Amino acid sequence: MKRDATGKFLSNWNSEMKQRVSVSLTNTAWRSLDKEAQRRGISRSEVIERFARSLESEELFCVQETEGKVATILESITDAFVAFDRDWRYTYVNRAAAKLLHKTPEELLGKHVWNEVFPELVGGVAYQQLHRAVAQQVPVSWEEFGEPIQCWLEANAYPSTTGVAVYFRDVSDRKRLESELRQREQQFKMVAENAPDIISRVDAEFRHIYVSPSVELATGIPSEQFVGKTNVELGMPEDLYRVWHDSFRQAFGTGQEQTIEFKFPTQNGIRWYQARIVPEFASDDSVASLLDLLRKSQAISNLVFKESS
Known part of the structure; x- marks a missing residue:
């Protein structure tokens, strides 16, 4: 049996589909490959197999690392941030948004914003602007008094092929000052x-x-x-x-x-x-x-x- 990238034996080595390929290597590269195989006590083909499998792990690590950095940024900003998929279900809610909406992220994630969370907003300013953003694939901005949370909101939405991201903030103090x-x-x-x-x-x-x-x-x-x-x-x-x-x-x-x-x-x-x-x-x-x-x-x-x- 052969071993995977972590050194564990692959029980399905014989059952996995193989591909015969021709690899051109310089003499220096071939000697390095041979030396690495001898050092590890495995064949040259196992070294190549292990390297190939490691590429997938590295790619997954990079994706996870990037997602982690994005999450850190979104949790550190003062603006509230939520993201919806194409079915209008919450896919991300940062702490600022949860606080402003008076809900926990767990109460929102996976929920349909218009049917399950804020059905009273259907047909309103936010509903119209967000649907326009998705339909026309253009960023939109608006201000409105949010009845469910009793404060003035300034919102900016940015659509993508996978849904729409919305940044919003409480501007009640500013609106009150403007009124005064x-x-x-x-x-x-x-x-x-x-x-x-x-x-x-x-x-x-x-x-x-x-x-x-x-x-x-x-x-x-x-x-x-x-x-x-x-x-x-x-x-x-x-x-x-x-x-x-x-x-x-x-x-x-x-x-x-x-x-x-x-x-x-x-x-x-x-x-x-x-x-x-x-x-x-x-x-x-x-x-x-x-x-x-x-x-x-x-x-x-x-x-x-x-x-x-």
Whole structure:
């Protein structure tokens, strides 16, 4: 009897189908083969047989090693990850996904997602997007409020010939913040659009993001025509826009409020104004934009009037 790659005897050596092949070896290779056979106390054909069988074991080891590395990565990421086969059955669930879905991997693996786990999602956003991904073989992304788990989800799905992989995360905090910001913006506009003062907001390029309607009373220019333009593009006199832009640079650079006073030719004659330039900060504490609060400077106007009289 012959022995396998581990050195164990093969009881089925005689019954296995053999193939006679012609192998061309250099003299050096032949001597190495002969030497290895003598060292092991087996024939040259057994050495070749053992080597051939070892290739399958090495291939299996490589596959298992690769799968292990992938599993380690999927378990270490903070995103939830699940994979489905072509029959919509769970084939993989990482810890983050199990926690977010309030289930154990054992409760999901092998189960049909639409029939057994989340039948209430049939026809919904996730159902439609995942079926589109598989049918068209294209990656898809979506956001939705997951009723079964009561949180907002951001999801990305990537199809393959064997099924579809889905990465998703809880974005409830972000959605809540976005909602709060929208409410604040609505409140801001409600105040700004009914205030007699001119209220505006500029970005880091000194372009107007917002200007309240009261600007039209002073300039004759509708507020919407200011949006997206700088003071230079709006035709402001050079000596005046330089004062503004110097203050903008100071506010963006230092994060500190600036105050300027200037006179401006309005539809009702020359008027003095005082402007407060207030930095608005981003989440990383950098200055994201500037809020300009512009009102008539009555004290200066009276002083100029008295001196002229």
